[in-house]
Amino acid sequence: MRKPPMIALLLMTGACSMNPKLAVPPAPVAPTYPDAEAAEAASAATIDWREMFDDPRLQRIIALALENNRDLRIAALNVEAARAQFRVARGAQWPQVDATGSYTRQRVPTAAATAGIGGLPGGGGGPSGYEFEQYTASAALTSFEIDLFGRLRSQSQAAFERYLASDEGRRAARIALIGSVVDAYLEERLAQEQLALTERTLADWTASLDITQRRHAARQASGLDLAQAEGQVRQAEADHAMRTRALAQARNALQLLAGAPLPGDLPAPMSLMEQPIRTQLPAGLPSDLLRNRPDIRQAEHALVAANADVGAARAAFFPRLSLTAMFGFTSLALDGLFDGDNRSWSFSPQVTQPIFRGGSLRGELRLAEVRKSIAVADYERAIQAAFREVADGLAGRATFVRQSDAQRKATQASARRVALSTLRYRAGLDSRLELLDAQRNDYAARQALLDLRRQELSSAAGLYRALGGGDGA
The missing domain is CATH 1.20.1600.10 (Outer membrane efflux proteins (OEP))
Structure with missing residues (x-):
């Protein structure tokens, strides 16, 4: 795509x-x-x-x-x-672009991890649950109004x-x-x-x-x-x-x-x-x-x-046309964060037309x-x-x-x-x-x-x- x-x-x-x-x-x-x-x-x-x-x-x-x-x-x-x-x-x-980097370490109980999802890839499974890490890097364009x-x-x-x-x-x-x-x-x-x-x-x-x-x-x-x-x-x-x-x-x-x-x-x-x-x-x-x-x-x-x-x-x-977009990478391992398969993006244009504002x-x-x-x-x-x-x-x-x-x-x-x-x-x-x-x-x-x-x-x-x-x- x-x-x-x-x-x-x-x-x-x-x-x-x-x-x-x-x-x-x-x-x-x-x-x-x-x-x-x-x-x-x-x-x-x-x-x-x-x-x-x-x-x-x-x-x-x-x-x-x-x-x-x-x-x-x-x-x-x-x-x-x-x-x-x-x-x-x-x-x-002008567009307002913010860069964001995040790190998440999470533990999920075994019952929740294996209920219908067949386990968590890359996770460290144990008798009581799974622990895994997630790395994210992204650049976001937030509610930019196209004038x-x-x-x-x-x-x-x-x-x-x-x-x-x-x-x-x-x-x-x-x-x-x-x-x-x-x-x-x-x-x-x-x-x-x-x-x-x-x-x-x-x-x-x-x-x-x-x-x-x-x-x-x-x-x-x-x-x-x-x-x-x-x-x-x-x-x-x-x-x-x-x-x-x-x-x-x-x-x-x-x-x-x-x-x-x-x-x-x-x-x-x-x-x-x-x-x-x-x-x-x-x-x-x-x-x-x-x-x-x-x-x-x-x-x-x-x-x-x-x-x-x-x-x-x-x-x-x-009408006001605004745009929210994001492009970034998400990975469970830091060394593979910027691999091509880990990229992610979103694109969300929005049109707003005032209809009733009480005469304001x-x-x-x-x-x-x-x-x-x-x-x-x-x-x-x-x-x-x-x-x-x-x-x-x-x-x-x-x-x-x-x-x-x-x-x-x-x-x-x-x-x-x-x-x-x-x-x-x-x-x-x-x-x-x-x-x-x-x-x-x-x-x-x-x-x-x-x-x-x-x-x-x-x-x-x-x-x-x-x-x-x-x-x-």
């Missing part, structure tokens, strides 16, 4: 696909950005993050975060998990697309981490410089209070002047405590993002006004986002995976279709969110320069007012209340200028992140 042509059956695995045709929806956004030039250069996403953030201290901290941040490490591990899941799904498409309708192929494709989506998620996490480190660094710089400004102001106002106290003791200043000067100092002391707390919290946030204590040999910090972060970035076109934003590519891979899930759910309605197959198909619709909406939402983030960044690019220039001039004017109010107060032309108001306005204007500079730099970093910058190594 000839062996069944198993190899020919295995070649039947060239399955058709039940995946529906996938039409990726067009980008639901305008063809150009608001506040963008008609013909801008290529997107700033091509700029390396080291060129974008040219502060050596900031570069060291970003590199430290990329190496040690736990969120990024989890994202990388999720990629490995998705890759392993894809290998599991792909492995189901005629592409169910396993669709599941493998879905797993592969989810692996790609997880890798894009890791890239998106990298971009987000760089942006978060920049924001935290700018917050730390702002807190440090605002604290320094508060300390200088507090020292000046404390000296002014000391002069007022002496003048009051000499009956040259009223009690109202003394109360106003003291209130000004106490407010500055409260601000100092607040700025100290803000600096500590900003440093804690920066260290958390870095994933490790900040080294003591970091380069000296640069002031906010001297930060070399680029603030005028080209945006390109919205179509560039589909290529540059990993979160959009992640949503697209998730959409393809959901479409493959629909194909697998469709294929579940059709239709439910699974409907679930897959709904999840595909959700994936479409997620993809469109990712594009719209990216478009909005870029538009916000361009709005900042268009207005921060004018706002910063106006605030700088306002700070210069407040400084002139303080100088003039001081002269008029000493000449007895203005009350101390006018001088205090001028000093408070100047203090607030300087704090506002620092905060505005931080916002301008953060907006530029946000636009760079929104365009997909920072994806490179």
Whole structure:
């Protein structure tokens, strides 16, 4: 008897696909950005993050975060998990062959051994029974599904697309981490410089209070002047405590993002006004986002995976052809195990056609279709969110320069007012209340200028992140 042509059956695995045709929806956004030039250069996403953030201290901290941040490490591990899941799904498409070897030694009572079977060949007969050995070696193919309708192929494709989506998620996490480190660094710089400004102001106002106290003791200043000067100092002391707390919290946030204590040999910090972060970035076109934003590519891979899930759910309605086969040798003596006469084989194909499942197959198909619709909406939402983030960044690019220039001039004017109010107060032309108001306005204007500079730099970093910058190594 000839062996069944198993190899020919295995070649039947060239399955058709039940995946529906996938039409990726067009980008639901305008063809150009608001506040963008008609013909801008290529997107700033091509700029390396080291060129974008040219502060050596900031570069060291970003590199430290990329190496040690736990969120990024989890994202990388999720990629490995998705890759392993894809290998599991792909492995189901191939035959699973197991090799087995066994040895059996058995004793049979004489009455059982001689009852109608005429004794046991090769056995060691005795007055009370027979003992014999049996050796077996085999290779088995167990329940291999021949994927005629592409169910396993669709599941493998879905797993592969989810692996790609997880890798894009890791890239998106990298971009987000760089942006978060920049924001935290700018917050730390702002807190440090605002604290320094508060300390200088507090020292000046404390000296002014000391002069007022002496003048009051000499009956040259009223009690109202003394109360106003003291209130000004106490407010500055409260601000100092607040700025100290803000600096500590900003440093804690920066260290958390870095994933490790900040080294003591970091380069000296640069002031906010001297930060070399680029603030005028080209945006390109919205179509560039589909290529540059990993979160959009992640949503697209998730959409393809959901479409493959629909194909697998469709294929579940059709028959499944599975194959179980075994080829091996069985012998009562080890030295003759692989003799030709001792070979054995079995071949068992099986066809299963679902007839009644209580609606579960239709439910699974409907679930897959709904999840595909959700994936479409997620993809469109990712594009719209990216478009909005870029538009916000361009709005900042268009207005921060004018706002910063106006605030700088306002700070210069407040400084002139303080100088003039001081002269008029000493000449007895203005009350101390006018001088205090001028000093408070100047203090607030300087704090506002620092905060505005931080916002301008953060907006530029946000636009760079929104365009997909920072994806490179």
